[in-house]
Amino acid sequence: MTRITSVSLRRVLDSRGNPTVEADVLTESGGFGRAAAPSGASTGEYEAIELPPTEAIAAARRHAVPRLVDEVYAGNQREVDAALRGADGTENFSEIGANSAVAISMAAAKAGADVLGAPLYQHLGGAFRGENFPTPLGNVIGGGEHAKEATNIQEFLAAPVGAPSVSEAVFANAQVHARASEILDERGIPAAKGDEGAWAPAVSDEEAFEIMDEAVSDVEDDLGFEIRFGLDIAASEMFEDGVYHYGDETKTPDEQIDYVAEMVDEYDLVYVEDPLDENDYEGFAELTDRVGDRTLICGDDLFVTNVDRLSEGIDVGAANSILIKPNQIGTLSDAFDAVELASRNGMDAVISHRSGETEDTTIAHLAVATDAPFIKTGTVQGERTAKLNELIRIADDAA
Numbered sequence: 001m002t003r004i005t006s007v008s009l010r011r012v013l014d015s016r017g018n019p020t021v022e023a024d025v026l027t028e029s030g031g032f033g034r035a036a037a038p039s040g041a042s043t044g045e046y047e048a049i050e051l052p053p054t055e056a057i058a059a060a061r062r063h064a065v066p067r068l069v070d071e072v073y074a075g076n077q078r079e080v081d082a083a084l085r086g087a088d089g090t091e092n093f094s095e096i097g098a099n100s101a102v103a104i105s106m107a108a109a110k111a112g113a114d115v116l117g118a119p120l121y122q123h124l125g126g127a128f129r130g131e132n133f134p135t136p137l138g139n140v141i142g143g144g145e146h147a148k149e150a151t152n153i154q155e156f157l158a159a160p161v162g163a164p165s166v167s168e169a170v171f172a173n174a175q176v177h178a179r180a181s182e183i184l185d186e187r188g189i190p191a192a193k194g195d196e197g198a199w200a201p202a203v204s205d206e207e208a209f210e211i212m213d214e215a216v217s218d219v220e221d222d223l224g225f226e227i228r229f230g231l232d233i234a235a236s237e238m239f240e241d242g243v244y245h246y247g248d249e250t251k252t253p254d255e256q257i258d259y260v261a262e263m264v265d266e267y268d269l270v271y272v273e274d275p276l277d278e279n280d281y282e283g284f285a286e287l288t289d290r291v292g293d294r295t296l297i298c299g300d301d302l303f304v305t306n307v308d309r310l311s312e313g314i315d316v317g318a319a320n321s322i323l324i325k326p327n328q329i330g331t332l333s334d335a336f337d338a339v340e341l342a343s344r345n346g347m348d349a350v351i352s353h354r355s356g357e358t359e360d361t362t363i364a365h366l367a368v369a370t371d372a373p374f375i376k377t378g379t380v381q382g383e384r385t386a387k388l389n390e391l392i393r394i395a396d397d398a399a
């Protein structure tokens with residue numbers, strides 16, 4: 001019933017106005033799934049390869065589609081993803097492109113769910129999923145590679161950890177985003193928005209910490225549940241010639257560890273992603289040792305959703321959490337393997353969007369399917385609210 005009868009690929013727009021790959025998968029009994037690949041700006045050095053969409057589509061049509069159509073069942077995700085890997089033949093999807101691979105992988109999952117008549121989160125996660133919902137990490141202020149002339153730290157993320165429901169959490173983040181705008185106004189600071197819809201003011205990181213702290217406390221007082229915040233430092237982007245660059249100032253790796261540890265305590269941070277360069281497993285381990293009992297130290301560029309890199313990290317205690325981005329590795333099966341390896345080792349797996357996104361909602365289902373404690377998928381702006389609104393619908397559906 002779920003045998004794939006057609007896979008079509010096309011170029012569509014992403015939120016930055018760049019082309020990306022969209023896939024449609026059809027099955028024998030009329031099941032249909034559509035998904036589009038997201039795209040990063042602050043990409044990790046070890047991510048699977050994103051090819052220019054036209055090339056990725058041509059290569060996938062040549063190599064992958066013949067191995068899928070009439071050959072593979074969309075309901076069998078492992079089989080779909082093994083066919084994609086077989087068609088590509090490389091470690092990093094450099095032949096058909098991780099963008100084609102992930103679009104097909106996600107579209108097949110949706111087609112499989114469609115035939116089974118199950119919501120995607122249940123098809124991926126099984127009958128017992130849908131009880132727990134992730135806390136959304138909402139990007140409120142940011143800079144780095146996502147906005148010019150703004151903060152050095154890439155993302156300041158609201159985390160409504162005490163919200164009684166996913167819907168209240170989603171609205172709390174939107175309120176923090178609105179409150180941050182008022183505080184910027186009060187201080188006479190103009191702010192455009194970065195790629196993910198976060199405010200991108202030309203302020204120091206120090207001032208961004210203050211604004212974030214104030215916005216979060218105000219909304220916490222108003223709503224009456226605990227809201228904290230966290231960071232994606234995206235430190236690999238700042239690391240050059242052995243030091244971290246904060247505008248004209250620099251920090252040595254030891255100073256960077258001290259700085260992050262101080263910020264964790266000063267602001268009671270609940271989450272810190274990529275505090276150090278993507279090759280510094282030891283630095284990650286030292287920081288995790290110092291503050292890992294009170295915050296999540298999450299590896300994004302460090303692990304790139306890759307089980308081999310995660311295993312190395314586990315060996316040295318490099319983090320207590322991993323960011324999962326399906327397009328970093330190319331298939332849903334690979335992403336699930338990373339989640340499972342992490343959770344077998346007591347680490348949290350956080351599901352994430354990319355800075356370049358589409359209206360695709362797969363990651364909302366993935367977060368519920370994997371029982372993720374957090375999902376990072378922005379706060380406002382259509383391609384972000386697509387996922388947040390889907391989470392609200394899933395919660396409604398599962399109730």
Ligand SMILES: O=C(O)[C@@H](CO)OP(=O)(O)O
Pocket residue numbers: 039040041042043044145155196232234300352353354355356
């Ligand atoms: O660094 C990150 O975590 C992401 C998403 O916020 O950014 P990008 O997609 O540009 O890598």
Ligand SMILES: [Mg+2]
Pocket residue numbers: 232234273274300301
């Ligand atoms: Mg990151």
